Amino acid sequence: MKSLALPLRNERGIALVAALVIMALLIVLGTIALNATVSELQVSGNELRNRLAFYAAESGAQFARSRIRDEFAAASNQVSFVTNFASDTHDFTPPSGYAFSITPGSCSTVGSGTAADPYCFLIESTGTANGNASATIEVMFHLEVSEGPLTYAGYGKSSISIAKDSIIDAYDSSTGSVVSGAGDLISGGDVDLGKDVVVDGDVTENVTTVASDPLGLLTSGGVLDTLFDAAIVSNMNADVAISPYVTGTVLNIPSTAAGSVINLAPGDYYFTSISIAKDITINISGPGEVNIYLDGKMDVKKTININTSGVPTDFSIFSKSSQSITFNKSTDFNGLIYAPNADVDFKMDATVKGAVWADDLWFRKDADLSYDVNMKDKFGSSSGALELPIVSWREI
Amino acid sequence: MANKRMEIKRESGFTLIEILIAMSVFAIAILGVVAMQTSSIRGNMQARVIGEEMLDATSRVEALRMLAYSGSDLTDGTHTDGNATWVVSTVNSGAVGEYKTVVLTHTWQLRGVAKSYSVSFIKSEE
Numbered sequence: 001m002k003s004l005a006l007p008l009r010n011e012r013g014i015a016l017v018a019a020l021v022i023m024a025l026l027i028v029l030g031t032i033a034l035n036a037t038v039s040e041l042q043v044s045g046n047e048l049r050n051r052l053a054f055y056a057a058e059s060g061a062q063f064a065r066s067r068i069r070d071e072f073a074a075a076s077n078q079v080s081f082v083t084n085f086a087s088d089t090h091d092f093t094p095p096s097g098y099a100f101s102i103t104p105g106s107c108s109t110v111g112s113g114t115a116a117d118p119y120c121f122l123i124e125s126t127g128t129a130n131g132n133a134s135a136t137i138e139v140m141f142h143l144e145v146s147e148g149p150l151t152y153a154g155y156g157k158s159s160i161s162i163a164k165d166s167i168i169d170a171y172d173s174s175t176g177s178v179v180s181g182a183g184d185l186i187s188g189g190d191v192d193l194g195k196d197v198v199v200d201g202d203v204t205e206n207v208t209t210v211a212s213d214p215l216g217l218l219t220s221g222g223v224l225d226t227l228f229d230a231a232i233v234s235n236m237n238a239d240v241a242i243s244p245y246v247t248g249t250v251l252n253i254p255s256t257a258a259g260s261v262i263n264l265a266p267g268d269y270y271f272t273s274i275s276i277a278k279d280i281t282i283n284i285s286g287p288g289e290v291n292i293y294l295d296g297k298m299d300v301k302k303t304i305n306i307n308t309s310g311v312p313t314d315f316s317i318f319s320k321s322s323q324s325i326t327f328n329k330s331t332d333f334n335g336l337i338y339a340p341n342a343d344v345d346f347k348m349d350a351t352v353k354g355a356v357w358a359d360d361l362w363f364r365k366d367a368d369l370s371y372d373v374n375m376k377d378k379f380g381s382s383s384g385a386l387e388l389p390i391v392s393w394r395e396i
Numbered sequence: 397m398a399n400k401r402m403e404i405k406r407e408s409g410f411t412l413i414e415i416l417i418a419m420s421v422f423a424i425a426i427l428g429v430v431a432m433q434t435s436s437i438r439g440n441m442q443a444r445v446i447g448e449e450m451l452d453a454t455s456r457v458e459a460l461r462m463l464a465y466s467g468s469d470l471t472d473g474t475h476t477d478g479n480a481t482w483v484v485s486t487v488n489s490g491a492v493g494e495y496k497t498v499v500l501t502h503t504w505q506l507r508g509v510a511k512s513y514s515v516s517f518i519k520s521e522e
Binding site: 015016018019020022023026027029030031033034036037038040041043044045047048051052055056058059060062063065066067069070071073074095097098386387388389 | 414415417418419421422425426428429432433435436439440442443446447450454457461487488491492493494495497499513515516517518519520521522
């Protein structure tokens with residue numbers, strides 16, 4: 001009994017054992033604290049990388065919006081662009097320094113572009129960051145295309161007079177095909193149609209609901225007024241094609257120039273008076289628009305061809321003046337005349353494609369006015385500021 | 397009786413050598429544990445600072461993302477406010493496909509060492 005009990009009762013070395021036990025406890029506690037710290041550091045790092053991935057994905061959505069805007073504006077057929085958005089390939093290559101990839105998706109309905117039923121675009125953007133971090137978001141944009149005010153073949157603030165055997169119709173300059181029923185005439189006063197005049201569209205008289213200057217040419221600070229002021233300063237009147245005929249801001253192409261072809265460079269021109277003698281052809285020398293800002297009289301003699309090989313939306317005459325714009329017989333003009341305060345008078349045999357906006361609008365005998373349906377986009381949103389608000393957003 | 401007293405005497409207290417060994421072992425262990433605790437506290441502080449600075453940087457990014465596209469804080473060039481510096485540049489300026497790239501760098505000091513976060517994002521008009 002004694003020999004068994006003795007070793008148990010022998011407490012020599014107990015201090016060392018106690019020290020070791022306490023030490024082990026402290027080490028365990030220390031390790032737990034250290035582990036917690038390490039995982040906290042990892043959590044911080046992961047959170048940062050996830051944030052970066054999220055911002056990459058969000059950047060992708062923002063980038064996609066600017067690409068969609070760009071591609072939509074450049075699309076020759078905007079409706080098919082919207083319809084085929086999900087299946088077509090798009091250039092969504094991210095700029096350098098950004099790590100995201102974008103996949104176009106399809107909305108349940110693509111919409112028709114109106115305020116009530118806007119176009120719909122769906123994209124999925126995946127952003128990545130170091131350490132396999134990634135975030136995916138799905139964003140839906142809406143796009144509403146508003147028409148510009150140039151929706152009529154002819155507008156006359158005070159009156160429209162069309163003499164006999166004239167034809168008013170409409171076509172689409174991008175396809176060349178006839179658009180039936182779109183050759184509309186509208187006036188704040190009377191519309192006087194001569195014998196055998198054919199109007200393939202609506203004729204509306206004494207309208208008070210249509211603004212006579214919807215583009216803000218005569219209003220200080222209006223859209224066109226601002227462009228007009230800029231053109232006075234930056235005008236290209238020194239362009240070599242017309243420089244022999246320009247004195248200051250007066251353009252005078254004399255009869256000695258008959259038979260000439262003048263190729264105007266795209267840009268803005270400002271004149272206080274224009275007179276063109278007979279038998280002159282004026283074209284645009286390259287891609288782009290020619291805008292003529294006029295503050296005075298315009299008098300054009302017979303057999304003049306203006307922009308006949310170009311599209312009407314590229315050639316515009318904006319007149320601030322109340323002095324008349326007169327074309328003598330056999331004018332062939334592709335473009336827009338916007339002169340809300342001036343009388344515009346086309347003598348016999350005029351062929352005009354585009355649109356005419358005037359105070360008193362006259363077409364003499366045998367005129368042919370074809371409204372270009374693309375005019376409605378000229379100052380509408382589909383040519384410029386396209387708003388693509390985000391209508392739905394979710395993280396996947 | 398004498399024998400019994402002897403036995404009690406032997407069980408009471410520790411020998412000096414025993415105490416010395418135990419204390420030195422304990423001291424070495426405590427050193428290690430203290431070192432562990434120090435690095436743990438330091439790591440905790442670092443994690444906290446990283447978290448705080450990240451919140452600072454991302455709240456700045458959020459504020460910039462919510463700004464109007466043409467706001468004065470998003471004009472081309474370098475902007476500075478407090479610890480944050482951001483560089484804005486407009487791509488395809490004036491064209492339909494215009495957008496802005498923003499690179500924000502948030503800098504701070506951690507125990508005398510300069511640290512920074514860099515967040516890049518893109519902004520496009522509504």
